[in-house]
Every structure is written in C-alpha cells, then in structure tokens.
Amino acid sequence: MTTANNSDPTLDIDLMAYVDGTLPPEKMAEVEARLARDAEARDAVAHWRHFDNLIHDAARAADTQPANLRIEALERQLAQKLQRRRWRAMLLGPGLRQIAASVVLFAAGWGAHALYDRGPSLTGAAYPGFVGQTLAGHYAYTHAAHQRAEFGAEDMDEALVWLSDQMQQRIDSPALERLGYQAESARLIMVDETPVAVFYYRNPEGEQVTVSITPRGAAEPDYTLRAVRVQDDRLAYWSSDRLHYTVVASGTNATITTLAAAVQR
Amino acid sequence: MSLKSELHTHVASLRRYALVLTRDTVAADDLVQETLVKAIAKADTFQPGTDLRPWLFRILHNTHISDLRRAKTRADAAADLPEPIARECQHTQLELKQVLGALDQLPEAQRVPIILIALREMSYAEAARSLDVPLGTFMSRLARGREALRRIVQGVASGKLKLMQRKEGGA
Missing domain, CATH: 1.10.10 (Arc Repressor Mutant, subunit A)
Structure with a gap:
C-alpha cells in the first residue's frame, strides 16, 4: 500500500x-x-x-454529560465579550467614518445628514444619526469619556427625573420589565454636545438590551418605526414629536419589534 | 446563526475534544473552563470575521499542552471513557481502550490531528489552523499518525493472538 x-x-x-x-x-x-x-x-x-x-x-x-453551570456562565460571558469585540471592530473599522460623520452631521443639522445618508451605509441599510449615537451609548462601558452620569437599577426614578431635567423634556422609563427584563443602569452621555439617555436592561438569560432617547430637533424628520440588522444584533429606531428612540438587542426581527412596541407603549 | 448559538455549538465541540484528550469527564470540563477563561481574557485579540472555532480549539489545545507539561496529567489519568452512546457492546469498549492506548503511544503532534479529524467538525484546513501549523504539516502528521496507530493496534492484536496460540499449544 x-x-x-x-x-x-x-x-x-x-x-x-x-x-x-x-x-x-x-x-x-x-x-x-x-x-x-x-x-x-x-x-x-x-x-x-x-x-x-x-x-x-x-x-x-x-x-450525555450533565450541563455544567460554570461552563454555561463562562460561555455567556465570552459571547458578550466577543459581541462587544465585533461591535468595536465595526465602529473602528470601515464603518467608523460613517458613524463619526453621522454624529457630526447630526449636530450640524438634519439637512446635511440627509445628504450623508445617501452614501453607502454600514450594513446596507441607511439610518439616522441618533442611531449612531446609540451605538456609541451601547459602548459607554468602554467609552466612559462620553459619560456624564450613571444611575444604578435602584435609582431609576431619580434617573428619570434628572434625565428629564437635562433633556428639558419628560423622559419616561422604557419599562421593559413587562417583558421580563431588569433595568441595570441608566446613563447620560454627550455626543457632540447632544445629550443621549441610555438605558441598559438584561433578562434572566443574560441578553442585553440598550435603549437610547435623544431630543429631536424641530427641523429633523419624523421617523416611523424601522428595524435593521447590524451584525448579529438588531436595531429599531423611530421618532416621537420631540424625541428620537433607538433599541439595540440580539435576536430576531420579532424580538426587536416586540421590544420597540413595549418602549413605545 | 447568531454568535451565541455559534459559540454554544463550539463549546459542545470543545467538551467532546477535551473528553478524548483527558479521558475524564471532570478533567475535560476543567479544561473547557480553563479554555473559556483564557478566551475571555483574549477576546480582544479575536479578529471578527475570522472563524471562531479554530481560535477556540487552538486555545484549548495550547492549554492542554501546558497542563500536560506542568502536571503530566495524561500519564496519571485513567484510560477509561464514559460509555459511548452508540456502541455499547463490551467488544467495542475493549477495542476503544485498545485504540486509546495506542493513541497514547503516539507523539502529541500525531495524536491530536487524529482526534480533531475524528470529531468530524472541522476541515483539514480548520484543524491545521487550530494547531497553528501549515496544512501540509498537518496532513503529514495525520497520515503518519493514522498509519502508526494501525501498526500499533495490529501489533497488539497480533501479540495477543500469538499469546493465545502459545497458551493453546502448551495446554
């Protein structure tokens, strides 16, 4: 042979x-x-x-071996770190220019932003500047320089009062508790002098949801609810009369739509 | 597939690989835990867009090698595996012990490619990346390892046959 x-x-x-x-x-x-x-x-x-x-x-x-809880916990922890790594690579990679431009143009005015939005987008779907701000908020953990204040889960009522004061508008709780999520923290971050209130939630499975609320300028468009995919996560964004909202979570379109509906309510 | 489900699939594969490497369910889970702890610490070095599985297997492999060097655990480990789910006959168990015993006689560089390919979860190229060796080197080690394994097992079988014949002849 x-x-x-x-x-x-x-x-x-x-x-x-x-x-x-x-x-x-x-x-x-x-x-x-x-x-x-x-x-x-x-x-x-x-x-x-x-x-x-x-x-x-x-x-x-x-x-056939029984589940190992320690392995499962480490697996969840690694998934979160890798997810953050993907996001960070996305933000610092070819998408950085767009995100940065998006934030700058948001501050410069919505007309300029609309021009920007015609260019190629990060994931094939164009989205407004406040979504880019939410991505920054999603990484507030690692970009603490943006952060102005942080409230723990036990201080949510105080956080809402303070954030409403800073935004000069009433900010209601995203109230995702009804879907089984627990609020972990609320923060205020500043992106080019624009305040963004960011709420972090997590469910018992460890799945994280980020909700951002930022003031909508009088000249800015009114966005109806839209869901887009970014890597393995989903974004939903929309506008009310005076605020822009963004929700970031993993899962399916149905997941993000349900979360968005809960926040809208 | 989401990152979470992808990772879950890979962790199940790591547990299988670790079980064959360590021959002990507790040691296997310890190895997987150690691998995940290291992966968490190294998560910032993972290149998004590249294949996660060879990255994880490489960490596990290196961890296992370090463990072997540090404590020589394989020499101390029992050569027993839990009952395979598909083949439960005694004959198969004996064959399995024989093959695992023969595997132990191979150099690490030949043993590991055989195990990785037997898992049937990676291509040759992915398995080579897991071990951080060129594809040609991996193929060569796999070929030599398989052939050496066959020679050892056949030698063992032949030795047993001769022993039986001698006993029968002497009776």
Whole structure:
C-alpha cells in the first residue's frame, strides 16, 4: 500500500480524503480502483475508518454529560465579550467614518445628514444619526469619556427625573420589565454636545438590551418605526414629536419589534 | 446563526475534544473552563470575521499542552471513557481502550490531528489552523499518525493472538 513513507504521498492524501469523505468526485474512481487491487490499502482504509468511528463515538459521550453551570456562565460571558469585540471592530473599522460623520452631521443639522445618508451605509441599510449615537451609548462601558452620569437599577426614578431635567423634556422609563427584563443602569452621555439617555436592561438569560432617547430637533424628520440588522444584533429606531428612540438587542426581527412596541407603549 | 448559538455549538465541540484528550469527564470540563477563561481574557485579540472555532480549539489545545507539561496529567489519568452512546457492546469498549492506548503511544503532534479529524467538525484546513501549523504539516502528521496507530493496534492484536496460540499449544 501507499504509506506516508511511500514515494507517492499524494495518494496517501487521497486515501485520507476518501476515509474522511472529502475526496473530490473526480478522484473517487481512481481511489476505488486502487482499493480494488491493493489489499494493503483496503486494510489501511478499513482500520483508519474504524478507529475514527471509535474515537468519534467516544467523543460523543460528552453530549450525555450533565450541563455544567460554570461552563454555561463562562460561555455567556465570552459571547458578550466577543459581541462587544465585533461591535468595536465595526465602529473602528470601515464603518467608523460613517458613524463619526453621522454624529457630526447630526449636530450640524438634519439637512446635511440627509445628504450623508445617501452614501453607502454600514450594513446596507441607511439610518439616522441618533442611531449612531446609540451605538456609541451601547459602548459607554468602554467609552466612559462620553459619560456624564450613571444611575444604578435602584435609582431609576431619580434617573428619570434628572434625565428629564437635562433633556428639558419628560423622559419616561422604557419599562421593559413587562417583558421580563431588569433595568441595570441608566446613563447620560454627550455626543457632540447632544445629550443621549441610555438605558441598559438584561433578562434572566443574560441578553442585553440598550435603549437610547435623544431630543429631536424641530427641523429633523419624523421617523416611523424601522428595524435593521447590524451584525448579529438588531436595531429599531423611530421618532416621537420631540424625541428620537433607538433599541439595540440580539435576536430576531420579532424580538426587536416586540421590544420597540413595549418602549413605545 | 447568531454568535451565541455559534459559540454554544463550539463549546459542545470543545467538551467532546477535551473528553478524548483527558479521558475524564471532570478533567475535560476543567479544561473547557480553563479554555473559556483564557478566551475571555483574549477576546480582544479575536479578529471578527475570522472563524471562531479554530481560535477556540487552538486555545484549548495550547492549554492542554501546558497542563500536560506542568502536571503530566495524561500519564496519571485513567484510560477509561464514559460509555459511548452508540456502541455499547463490551467488544467495542475493549477495542476503544485498545485504540486509546495506542493513541497514547503516539507523539502529541500525531495524536491530536487524529482526534480533531475524528470529531468530524472541522476541515483539514480548520484543524491545521487550530494547531497553528501549515496544512501540509498537518496532513503529514495525520497520515503518519493514522498509519502508526494501525501498526500499533495490529501489533497488539497480533501479540495477543500469538499469546493465545502459545497458551493453546502448551495446554
């Protein structure tokens, strides 16, 4: 048979690919013809496959082990960190220019922003500047320089009063508790002198939701509810008479729509 | 697939890989935990857009190697695995022990490619990336490892047969 020490190692690769089911169809006949005439090769293939099956089945025994809570917790923690890493890479990558421009143009006026929105967007869907601000708010944990104030879950009532005062408009709680989420914190961040109230929620599964509320200028458009996907997360944004809203969460369109509806209520 | 579900699938794969490497369910879960702790610490080095699975497997592999060097745990570990779910006959268990025993005689560089491919969750290229070696090197190690494994197992079987024949002849 052809072994690793044989003068024709290519055929060893072919034999391995045959065993592993990755042999290209055009080589199948060649390998099968070789197996038909070479008893040693047949024996090798049979053994390799058999060992592979034994090891595969032994590994599958892990699937019958009870859940490991510590592993599950670490898995959630890693998912969150990787998600943040993806977002940060997105913000600092090719999308940075758009986000930065979006924030600047928001401050400069909605007319200029509308011009900007005609350009290529981050994910194939254009969105207004306050969405970009929310992305910044979503990363307030790592961009504390933007942050002006932070309130814990136990200070939500005080936070709403203070944020309403800062925004010079009444800010109501997003009230996602009705969907099983718990408020974790509320913050005020400033992006180019524009205040953005950001609320962070989390459900028992560890899924995070970020809600931002920012004043809507008199000349700015009134956005009807729209949901877009950004990487593995979803955004929903819309406007009321005097405020812009954005919700960021993982999940499906139905998830983000439900969250948005809860905030609108 | 969302990142969470993707990660969940990979963690299940890590537990399978760790179980074959350590031969012990508690040690396997410890290895996976250690891997995840390191992955969390290194999350900022992960390149979004690249494949997550080889990255995680590489961390687990390196962690396992470090553990082996530090404590030589494999030498101390029992050669028993939990019952496989698909093949429960005694004969298969004996064969499994024989194959795992033969695997232990291979150098780490040959043993690990065999296990990674047996999991059937990665292409050759992904498995090579997991071990941080060129594809050609990986293929060569896999080929040599498989052939060495066959020789060892056949040698063991042949030795047992000769022993039985001697016993029968002497009786």
